Amino acid sequence: MTKAQPLFSRIAIVGGGPAGLAAAKALAMEPVEFAAIDVFERRDHIGGLWYHNGNKSLIHPHVPSTDPLAGEIADKNATTSDLYFSAIYKFMETNISHSLMSYRDDPFPKGTFTFPERSKVWKYIEDYAATIPHEMVNISKNSNVTRVEKVNKVWEVDVEIDDKSSSCLEYDAVIIANGHFNTPFIPNVEGLSEWNENIPHSILHSKYFESPNTYRGKTVLVIGNAASGVDISTQLSTVAQQVYVSVRDLDNIGFQNDLIQYIDLIERYDWKQKSVVTKSGDTHDNIDVVIFCTGYLYSMPFLQSDVIKEGTQVYDLYKQIFNIYDPSLTFVALLKNIIPMPLSESQSALIARYYSGRYELPSVDERQKSYEKDLAEKGSGSKFHLYGYPLDVEYYRHLQELIDKQGLRTPGLVAPIWDKELTYERSVSGELKGKRLQQLVDHVKKLRSEGKDFELPQ
Structure with a gap:
């Protein structure tokens, strides 16, 4: 036929x-x-x-990154695999x-x-x-x-x-x-581009994050507390000296990790002092790395x-x-x-x-x-x-x-x-992931107390 x-x-x-x-x-x-x-x-x-392939460390974002056609900045020795990581x-x-x-x-x-x-x-x-x-x-x-x-x-x-x-x-x-x-989307905030120019590669996006263990002893500011922000900040809290997470609404943070300090939106970056000023006027100093978990x-x-x-x-x-x-x-x-x-x-x-x-x-x-x-x-x-x-x-x-x-x-x-069974499973998926995140936080606390690097629990 x-x-x-x-x-x-x-x-x-x-x-x-x-x-x-x-x-x-x-x-x-x-x-x-x-x-x-x-x-x-x-x-x-x-x-x-x-x-999962390619060396992320060889590719860098424009800071800020607000143009969908701007592309990325590649080191001279980056291969095609690196470019398309x-x-x-x-x-x-x-x-x-x-x-x-x-x-x-x-x-x-x-x-x-x-x-x-x-x-x-x-x-x-x-x-x-x-x-x-x-x-x-x-x-x-x-x-x-x-x-x-x-x-x-x-x-x-x-x-x-x-x-x-x-x-x-x-x-x-x-x-x-x-x-x-x-x-990656990295918003244009006062002082951010100057920070990036003077302290290269200390401003990145979740796309370029690979392992929390390279940030041992550092003070890290994570921008955003959606899925990637929660996951990355949780992993970082294993080894970082201090993790800040900037959120839009301090009264509605969502999932929280008590190893992390939550702060409101950043309005100004000062590379000379390695500090940020929030919307409420608070200043936070000695920040080594800023990771934007702000979507694409x-x-x-x-x-x-x-x-x-x-x-x-x-x-x-x-x-x-x-x-x-x-x-x-x-x-x-x-x-x-x-x-x-x-x-x-x-x-x-x-x-x-x-x-x-x-x-x-x-x-x-x-x-x-x-x-x-x-x-x-x-x-x-x-x-x-x-x-x-x-x-x-x-x-x-x-x-x-x-x-x-x-x-x-x-x-x-x-x-x-999408019958009743599948729809119900979808309806409780957030709650189920919340329980998993709490397990990860408990796991992180144990690793941190023992001075170990982060790894997923077995």
Whole structure:
């Protein structure tokens, strides 16, 4: 039996991490014959964020870092692996249980710790990649996409291979799955750039953090107390002389570690005194290192489009996925405070059904109205992509409803179905992680009392 012809025959996927792999699998499982499903990964291995490789110490941020196109500053001896290092760090474990993180038909191996460390997640992603029908998908590593542009109704994709050769390939549709943990956001605060100029490499971002044990005996200021801020400051409190954490609201700190002193927002940096002045007028001296845990900017320097502007959001999106005016351009996993693997499958399942010609999108006007409604409800800028429970579960369910309303649940990739059991697990995930963090704090106190370096508890 001959497969039907798809709406878009040649598909390029930018990024070989959890999102890009989910998109490739979803396309490969469609009951149509695509001419090409090509995944481009600029690093030497798949895995995206979870592939921990490269020497972070050779790459430095601009300070401040507020331009999504500014790039980074590399030392002369930095290799390609160093340039494209991952933002995860040595002692990183997940902040979501592995049962929630799983792709639908691919659970983590039995016996996996609730919050697996980074190497276990990377192995899991490798195993998932092995389930993709590879006779239908081409994954190119060491392939850096430098330009994506629509020219005469065809998407031109420029690809550099191993920094040696370059080619221009043509596609009918493009899926952007390059992640949003590449370009660090470091705000412009009085005195910060002068500090960085006079005490080089003492201002960094969580992206460049590798191990707490290099900060033994130092006074470290961490900016931010969200997931990375909590984790990094907890690890640092094992060996640092003093850890300060700057938060927006001292009355609503969230998780706290009594080895840490919490202070309010920093309004001024003074490199001569190595001091900071907070919003309330307090001064804190003798600071050796400042680590910004302040998130990332959306950055797609290869994309010749105005959907990225200041870097706080991607514009003109229908359902956080489809470009309103040209749905042959789609995005996977732009959302924040979500569960990346299930999100990627939910979005990719819808994209694949549309690209194959099975799913029918509403008109441009309806897509525009939907986008404007989302903007009105969520707000523009950094708020637009911010979800979290229960909004994320509602979103996953909504995408599945869109598919089901057109009678398209099968055949094709089916994302996790958010029944009562899975939704309950999501609802208590924050509480469960809070208990794990308290275990880590108790572990840190023991290590500190014994003068030992930080390591994850066995």
